[in-house]
Amino acid sequence: MSYDYDSLVSTAHSSNPDVFHPNIYNFKHSLGYDCKGKKNLCILDATHIGYIAGNYFISLNIKTNEKLYIRSMSGQGMSCLAMNLTHQNLAIGETGDMPNINIFNHTGGKDFKLVKQLHSGAIKTYRCMNFNLEGNLLASVGGNPDYMLTIWNWKEEIIMLRSKAFSQDVYRVSFSSELDGQLTTSGISHIKYVVNTKHFNIVNRFWKMASTFTGLKLQGEVGRFGKTEISDIDGYIELPDGKVLSGSEWGNMILWDGSLIKVEICRNDNKFCHNGKIMQILMDEGELITIGSDGYIKVWDFEKIDSADVSDGSSFFQMEPMNEMLVNKHAQIMTIEKSIDESSIWYAQDSNGGIWKLDLSFSFTSLAPEKMYSHHTGIVKGCSPSPSTYTVATIGEDGSLRVYDILNGSLIAETFSANKGTSVLWIEENSIFSENCIASGYSDGILRFFTLDIGKIDPNKRLSEHHTMKYALKLIHICKPHTSDIEYIATFSKKSNGKTYMVTSSKDKTIFLFEIAEKKLIPIGFINTESVVTFVDWKNDKILASCKDGRVLKIDDIKFSEIHIKDTFCIDKWCSKTVHTFTSIKSKVEHASLLEKKEKENLEQRKIKKKELQRKRDLGVEIEDEEIQSESESINEWREYIPAEPSSVLFGIWDSNSFDEGYYISMDKYDGGYLYKKSFNAQYNKKNLMNKNVYSGSEPIEIFQATNVSIS
Structure with a gap:
């Protein structure tokens, strides 16, 4: 049995379908990636990887870069995913009011069938999911406000067991591959074991599914940190004998025996295993691998860790990794997934906006890390289309300025700044410097101008060096009109003199005016606005400035011909201002x-x-008088x-x-x-x-x- 995906998927709505058909806009590309998600990468088959981007699950062909999009049912987003060991069943948790878990059968390539829908497992969102080793059970954990751990017989679409996992976010849930009925959850300040009864835990939480005289129940036991500092836990692995090895925020590994810490593992001379949080721990072909937010992947002697003990009163066990790899000094690896057809090739999710291809053979012939795809990290602060070509410029809080070809959805140029990007404008053709001029604003008040330079990049070089992009962004001009975030950039033409002007607004509560002359930008001065301006519009030589404090400012009668800059760039006295304050209605x-x-x-x-x-x-x-009297409907005060x-x-x-x-x-x-x-x-x-x-x-x-x- 399968569901009709097309009849269930969320669609657009129109207030007047006769005028605006709901399908007036067709979805073309998704250019993003929720790279900061705890586990947002899966291997679908030998040539396809998958990840979530907002309202879509994206199946990406790593050979051709072709994408297949699966839209959410709720229309409010997707939150987490899980793939079973055979790579045939994909579970996607959604966000919304009483969201579903949708399970797709994947037989390769573009073949996805919606086969199951799981209901009532969370109130608003799912945080993590995992299949058991046999693939017949699925564990899910909800987010705020319920944080419920649910064990599903997903093939029958029924809930087997439920219990509150914790009172804060849970990052990961997993079934033990060795001990039937045991689960582990971990997250903010906790890890917990579950054994099928009715409790949960805090650092690592350990659970078992236990048979009682009232039926099957979840029993949880919280890991106790004791003298060890309490830590959020992302990465852990259940060992064959029931012990659990977890990471920590400071970068060491913690070996748990039951709910107690047996030993904390560090490097020689009490150095941390990683210089940052351990995001993932896994076993591969007898080797224990840790993935750190410091960009390192390290291989450790499993037998040494499994038998680690201390007898001198110390709680630390010291050892060195057998092998290690620095993916990139700017990388923050969240998770890695092993390729199906190549034993030493892995794909990595980088929370700094990328997907990497890694060779973990640790030999002299190993390939260097290759950054296959690059994305914005965090909030995209601005987007501006080219006035003359099918390209669009975007700027992110991560400091990156990117240019995309919107016909094929490919990234064709990018550049980075140490400061946060805040605004961007693709300037009208031939208006300043170049027909491909892009103005970008930053959190330090600096305004930069770039042009697209064709032919500056060797397309035969490795993707890890520059992503085989067609263009380079060349910096051609820089100035600092503000002391804080540049919130908005716009250009306008003044009818009375035929000149073109640029306006920038900032968190420093000013707007700055420039004149755009041939091949140069002439600063005119700034106007104090007494509030942060979020948006600027221009009509008939009048500026309309929208403010964060609910005010709207009209600036007109700017006497450009009389402005004389001597001691200050402030031009308040050469213009008039009228203020409207919005009153909530x-x-x-x-x-x-x-x-x-x-x-x-x-x-x-x-x-x-x-x-x-x-x-x-x-x-x-006969009609009584009371029936004739009209009844007045009272409305609450x-x-x-x-x-x-x-x-x-x-x-x-x-x-x-x-x-x-x-x-x-x-x-x-x-x-x-x-x-x-x-x-x-x-x-x-x-x-x-x-x-x-x-x-x-x-x-x-x-x-x-x-x-x-x-x-x-």
């Missing part, structure tokens, strides 16, 4: 909508009652709500069809879900005083199915 709007809905319901009830009374009259039934902290203005744009200085703004937090139309024109506002749809000078425009969603 959302509770009024929603209350009015409720009243209108209630009135319609009462009207329908009165019509029904009138028909009923007429029917009784026609039948000659209502009080207007205004947030204590003003919502931010995410963006504001001039109304292009308005001659009365009208504009639209979108608000953050509580006031999200609407566009609000306002105006700087006093006469326009006066006319709208009697308009029942205008509240405190704002006319709300509800966004379809986005009542509590901020529109950005």
Whole structure:
């Protein structure tokens, strides 16, 4: 039996399908990767790897770079995955309200069939999952708020056992390959063994599935750190005799015997095994391998660790690794997965935005680490399409500026900065320096300009050196107009003089103006805004600045010809400023909508009652006075709500069809879900005083199915 994936997958919705068909936009590419997920990489077959990116599971052909996308059922994202040992069954945990676990049968290539759906295992999201050795059971752990450990007979789609795993995030769950019915969980400040009864644990948690006179239950025992510092635990492995070897935040290994620490393993002279958290521990062909956030992969003598003991009163056992490899000094490896067809080849998930191909043969002929794919790490702060080609520039909080070919979804250029990237703009063709000029802003207030240089990279060089990209980003200009994050970059043309200007806004509560002349950028000066400006629009020589404190600023009458810079770049005295402060009206709007809905319901009830009374009259039934009296519907006492902290203005744009200085703004937090139309024109506002749809000078425009969603 299998499910019809196409009928279950989440799709777009339209408020008016006759005007905007739900499929007016077709999904083309996903350029991201949730590289910071605890385990977001799996091997599908000899030529395909898989990972999650937001709302999609991506099957990537490592030979051709072709991608297959599987969209979530909830439409709210995917959170974790698990693959069984035969690489035939893939489980994907989702995010949303009472999300499902979807299990796909994979027989190779593009062949995925949705065969099972598991319900009611978590309230909001799943944090981790794992199949047992035989592949007939699946263990899952939910995230906040429930943190429930669930054992599934997934083929029958039924829950066998449930218990609360812990009170905080669990990073990993696994079945013992040697001891039937034993599980282990680990995560924030804990590890726990489970044995089928009713408890869980904190550093490593150890569980067993036990038969009792009331049935099968989960019994958990928490690992006790004792004198050892409490640690979050990511990586661990169950040893054949039941002991558990775990990592630690500081980089040493901890050997657990039951719920107690037997010994802590470090290197000679009390050096840490890794200079950072141990993310994964595994066994491969008799060798014990540790993966660290320091970018190192190390191989250890398993027999030495298994028999490790101390007799001198010390709790530390010292030893050195047999082999080690530094993947890259900037790499932070989260997990590695072994290739199916090549015994020494592994693929690694790098939380610094990459997927690596590694040769762990540790021989003289071993291949150097190869970075196969590069992605943003963390938040993508800006995105700007080329005005003339099918390319797009993105900038990330990781300091990387990237250019993608959006026709085939490939990365064609990238450059890195030590500071966080905050904004980007692909400038209009021939307006400054070059037709391929990209302006990028950073957290230190620096503004950089790059051009795409073709032919500067040798396409025959290794991917690990520059990812075989077609272009190089060449730095052509740099300046520092601000002292903090550059929030926004825009260019505008001034009708009165035909010149083009660039505006940047910053967390330093200023906006800076430049004139874009032929082959050069001329600084004009800055205007104090008294608040952080998040967005800038320009119309008829007027600037509309949206602010984080709920204000909207109109800047006009800029006397460019009179500006004279001497002691300061401040040009406040050569312009005028008008401020609007947004007053929250959302509770009024929603209350009015409720009243209108209630009135319609009462009207329908009165019509029904009138028909009923007429029917009784026609039948000659005596009607009592109480039935004739209309029943008044009471509505609970209502009080207007205004947030204590003003919502931010995410963006504001001039109304292009308005001659009365009208504009639209979108608000953050509580006031999200609407566009609000306002105006700087006093006469326009006066006319709208009697308009029942205008509240405190704002006319709300509800966004379809986005009542509590901020529109950005």
